Amino acid sequence: MIRIEVSPQDIAASRFAISPLIETVHATWVLEGRVSAGALQAWAARWREPYRRLGRPGLALIQAISGHRGSGNVDFVAPPPTGVNVPFDRELAALRATPLDRAHEEIAQLTVPRELRAALEGPHVVRLIADALEAVWREIVSPEWPRFHAVMERDVVWRAGRLATSGWAAALDDLSAQVRWRDGGLDCDLSSDFVKRDLNGRGLLFMPSVFGSRVGVYLDDAWPYALVYPARGVGATQAGGGARLEALMRLMGRTRARVLAELATPATTTQLAAVMGQALGTVGEHVAALRGTGLITGARAGRGVVYSRTPLGDALVTGELTP
Template sequence: MIEIEFGREDVARTRFALSPLWEVVASVRVLKGADEHGLHRTWTEQVRPRLAAAALDFGALFDLIPVPSRSPWTGSVPSFLCPPPLTPLPSLAMELATLRATPPELLTTTSAVPEARMAALRADPAARLGRLADVIEAYWELALAPYWPRILTLLENDIRYRAGRLVDGGAHHLFTDLDPQVAWADGTLHLAHRTARGPRRLDGRGLLLVPSAFVWPRIFSVLGEAWQPSLRYPPRGVGALWQSRTAPVSEALAGVMGRSRALLLAELTAPASTTELARRSGLTPGGVSQHLTALRTAGLVSAHRAGRQVLYARTRAGEAVVEAAAAGT
């Protein structure tokens, strides 16, 4: 059991943030076997063949993320790979800029990372970290960017809920239902841990709370590093993240944008190609392409290249439009 001791200044400096870079790291853990309960099976079944078809070398990223294990070290993640975000909602580009600028003395780890990979990083940090950032960008576009609006909605909803809990009842109310692995008592946050024990002081830095779609059922802590202490925890509702949310075409929405475009927007519960959407909707591929262009111009749909295919996905605005139309019916 780890005991995180809060002083008055620590409570004042406790904050929330999201981290696209951490979601990259945590999602790679899932692809490497950290999803024994099958929570993300729908996502992995779509993403694995997409990554394979891209024929890209992701070794610079995957080698740094050990295969999950019950050993306390082999399943951990190098801290330098995902430093806590400095702003509440950084872009992936912002976090990759921080990664590229990692000081050489921080390029260390106790995780089971191939020594040759770490030696190469330390031998030429600027070039190797630049290459790593490029690989992360390629992975993001294939594996996470098409799903990011849905993931982001889940994470932001959790932060809004927890911010309300903090306002209503202070730190005790905030942490009461954060996760079964944590408990608050007398100014101390008790965190269940398989190997670590004893008190940890925040020393006026506060605690950074980062909801993460891909960490359940674990909580990841960064407490002894150069950055602000942080917890990465599962958000409320993560179990329903990949559930199909296909809704009947809203007549009101069809009246605004036309039935075909409303149908395509409703069908995009997961990223899909023009061919797949044509098959599912009964529209011609040419018609689907024209409607998707119009939806993309309106900011309701985004396009993501995956090998020879282009996958279309709802944007945050598209998700909001579909949800608002469903709520109004």
């Protein structure tokens, strides 16, 4: 159990971030078959063979030192980002600048396969890992990054709103069964040992992930303390079950039904267009039609309008009418 103590100062200092580099690492776990692809089964099936053809030696090193629950990981491979729109190239540059001594020190804490130890302890380990992640990003992740980013951005908007208006308990309620708010702090069921950390006013960095199927934490004092969690809405188009969604598509048309399903997580028209791969004008027409029939509603947020389903829209998608 990991216990993270939170003060009022930490609540004010906490923030959200999206990391294309960390998502690229997570993508390798999915493509290696180490974690479930979940709602991204079709994406994984499409990209597994191109991933294998990359043939980068650093890919095996990444798998050896990251994503091992309970047995330790390194932090230098994917340091927590500083904002929602940090470019991949900036994060990659930070990885490439990792001092070799630090990389070796972190790797030395792990038990790694004997056949990889020479490369992991060698002088080129940072470059090999960075080159491999750059190849995965350029060839595989970046083509669909606008859609993935829109999903995570929607999660940030929704969860930050809950955090501001209803507090941490409400914002974290559906994050994961492994994380719960209790007695002014976070209990994370991620370790068999009891570990306690105090944020000491630095706040917590929340990072949604489209590839991550489980919660993870960064507790290295060299970086901001961070919580990585599965983003809402990755499988929104599966809402209500496949058969029900297909019936909804026959009733109102495929695109309009998809818009309604996607709005299980509130979104702007621009975000919907990115997630669905549709023209902004086309999505806007469907949003207007759904709003006109009372299935969705819009609320202004800054310069944009965030749309969400009404109880009637929820009932149409889920088949359950909430009083």
